Amino acid sequence: MFDKLTDYQDDIIEGIFRRCAADNRPEVMNLSIGVYRDRHGAAPVMNAVRQAEADVIASQQTKAYVGPLGNMAYAGAIERLVLGDDHPVIDSGRLKTAQTPGAGAALRVAAELIRDLAPDTTIWFSDPVWLHQVDFFTRAGLKVAWHPYYDWQSGTLDFDAMLDGLGKAKAGDIVVIHAACHNPTGADLSLDQWRVLTEFCLQRKLMPLVDSAYQGYGDGIEADAAGLRHMAAHMPEMMIAVSSSKSFAVYRDRVGALMLLHPEGGRGAEEAWLHMGDLIRGLYFMPPDLGAAVITHIMSDASLKAAWQAELETARTHVQRLRQLTVDHFTTALPDFDSRYMLRQKGMFSCLPLSDEQRLTLEQDHAVYLMPSGRLNFAALSEDKITYLAEALNTVWK
Numbered sequence: 001m002f003d004k005l006t007d008y009q010d011d012i013i014e015g016i017f018r019r020c021a022a023d024n025r026p027e028v029m030n031l032s033i034g035v036y037r038d039r040h041g042a043a044p045v046m047n048a049v050r051q052a053e054a055d056v057i058a059s060q061q062t063k064a065y066v067g068p069l070g071n072m073a074y075a076g077a078i079e080r081l082v083l084g085d086d087h088p089v090i091d092s093g094r095l096k097t098a099q100t101p102g103a104g105a106a107l108r109v110a111a112e113l114i115r116d117l118a119p120d121t122t123i124w125f126s127d128p129v130w131l132h133q134v135d136f137f138t139r140a141g142l143k144v145a146w147h148p149y150y151d152w153q154s155g156t157l158d159f160d161a162m163l164d165g166l167g168k169a170k171a172g173d174i175v176v177i178h179a180a181c182h183n184p185t186g187a188d189l190s191l192d193q194w195r196v197l198t199e200f201c202l203q204r205k206l207m208p209l210v211d212s213a214y215q216g217y218g219d220g221i222e223a224d225a226a227g228l229r230h231m232a233a234h235m236p237e238m239m240i241a242v243s244s245s246k247s248f249a250v251y252r253d254r255v256g257a258l259m260l261l262h263p264e265g266g267r268g269a270e271e272a273w274l275h276m277g278d279l280i281r282g283l284y285f286m287p288p289d290l291g292a293a294v295i296t297h298i299m300s301d302a303s304l305k306a307a308w309q310a311e312l313e314t315a316r317t318h319v320q321r322l323r324q325l326t327v328d329h330f331t332t333a334l335p336d337f338d339s340r341y342m343l344r345q346k347g348m349f350s351c352l353p354l355s356d357e358q359r360l361t362l363e364q365d366h367a368v369y370l371m372p373s374g375r376l377n378f379a380a381l382s383e384d385k386i387t388y389l390a391e392a393l394n395t396v397w398k
């Protein structure tokens with residue numbers, strides 16, 4: 001069987017990771033992978049997580065199975081973190097959540113649900129978008145389409161073009177929206193635009209699937225969820241994929257959630273939830289528990305929660321500082337390149353205007369690794385390397 005596999009083509013993102021890992025040049029700069037790094041270049045375990053993990057392990061009475069829908073205490077805690085304690089759908093009976101191994105798995109489960117319930121649906125993505133996000137849906141055999149999103153000239157979200165593109169969607173189609181810190185551009189919807197988009201989806205009967213992977217990295221924990229909270233308060237049906245990977249720096253522990261918002265609640269919502277559990281059983285049986293238990297403990301302990309919030313805020317401001325330093329350096333070193341758009345963008349990422357060819361030249365000639373669309377992770381950039389990056393860009397842009 002396996003001898004049929006002869007022409008393996010690297011996935012474009014995995015290919016970048018592979019080439020970077022094999023690059024032995026001392027000056028290598030890995031600005032590709034979406035992991036937060038501190039000023040020492042480390043991707044540290046948060047102190048709150050370390051403490052909570054010790055508590056959970058010390059008090060754990062059993063490692064018996066938790067079931068396909070995962071840790072329900074985590075599901076409840078994450079509903080409140082994402083939607084807020086006072087949100088109208090909390091305790092409405094309309095919201096049903098499964099804990100999943102990260103948002104990646106949540107997106108794959110969402111795709112499976114759509115294939116089961118509405119296989120003719122088209123899934124709409126922004127152009128550009130994190131490419132792996134699209135894979136979850138194409139691998140499930142679903143149709144995908146792109147709408148305009150980003151204006152490369154101004155470095156802003158082109159909202160009119162976005163709505164124009166989504167005008168081609170048919171009733172029942174699904175629109176994937178990034179809650180905050182859009183991957184890859186960092187160009188987010190304003191709260192007013194969330195309101196307009198909510199109305200647009202309601203009128204055209206489109207279902208939003210909001211992907212919330214960077215809560216706390218944009219304008220703060222509450223502000224980053226404001227748009228999706230508005231949407232969830234008004235949409236009859238909606239899905240929300242949540243990642244705890246970045247917000248709690250527990251990437252490898254695989255913690256996240258898929259929330260379903262049912263139009264009526266009651267028995268119908270229960271059915272949807274049970275169906276989701278059934279699909280999960282067939283996909284990966286059940287999620288790991290430890291990371292979810294650790295986050296549940298943090299969210300239920302006032303002092304751990306405060307410590308976590310402070311650590312996340314430090315990470316957020318560190319990334320903002322790197323944005324500012326980068327723009328300051330670029331303004332002097334690259335006078336023909338107006339980089340100020342990077343200050344208006346949110347989260348770890350912004351895109352540099354580079355063709356694929358220029359991006360590969362950066363890899364080959366300068367050992368600088370970026371993602372497709374020229375995505376740069378500020379959190380992976382150390383202050384003393386910004387000058388080197390500017391010089392490398394100067395060479396490829398010449």
Ligand SMILES: Cc1ncc(COP(=O)(O)O)c(C=O)c1O
Pocket residue numbers: 034101102103104105130133178183211212213242243244245251255256
């Ligand atoms: C927008 C977005 N969604 C989901 C994910 C996947 O997150 P997780 O690690 O929770 O699977 C990522 C990871 O980079 C992401 O950028």
